[in-house]
Amino acid sequence: MVTANQESETHFVELVDDDPEAVDAMIDFFYSLRLADGLDEIVVVKLYGLSDKYGCRDLRGPAMERFKAVIESAWRDDSKAVNAMRYLYESTPDSDRGLRDICCKQLQWWTWMCQDGPKAKINMKKLLEAVPAYAIDVVESQLGVNK
Numbered sequence: 001m002v003t004a005n006q007e008s009e010t011h012f013v014e015l016v017d018d019d020p021e022a023v024d025a026m027i028d029f030f031y032s033l034r035l036a037d038g039l040d041e042i043v044v045v046k047l048y049g050l051s052d053k054y055g056c057r058d059l060r061g062p063a064m065e066r067f068k069a070v071i072e073s074a075w076r077d078d079s080k081a082v083n084a085m086r087y088l089y090e091s092t093p094d095s096d097r098g099l100r101d102i103c104c105k106q107l108q109w110w111t112w113m114c115q116d117g118p119k120a121k122i123n124m125k126k127l128l129e130a131v132p133a134y135a136i137d138v139v140e141s142q143l144g145v146n147k
Helices: 004-010 020-032 041-053 057-072 078-091 098-116 118-130 132-143
Strands: none
Touching: 020 041, 020 057, 041 057, 041 078, 041 098, 057 078, 057 098, 078 098, 078 118, 078 132, 098 132, 118 132
């Protein structure tokens, strides 16, 4: 661990509590002002958290957009949505509505997609069973409780 004095002398910062892949993606963003392609859905949620932790407001929007893209494609690959949403609901406070609101808003579209047939309905059921906090959030969102 590096202290503040050592940091100024060595020009080295050790971020021991943060995922190395997410930190790398954050640093890449600082230089390119865009998120790298192919980021794992969990890394995207971690980037969103890092944007708040380190006050990187410019990173928050792109992380939210990338997360939205993952969630929008969930009806095709429910495992990505389940992984991302489970991590999101386990790692962020209930009061942080950024990514959670994206999940709730997506429900209406998913409900329409469930008309496509049994596979879409099974995927939606799996998602709600895997992330019970999301199921509660959806109901609260529909009732206007979590606004």
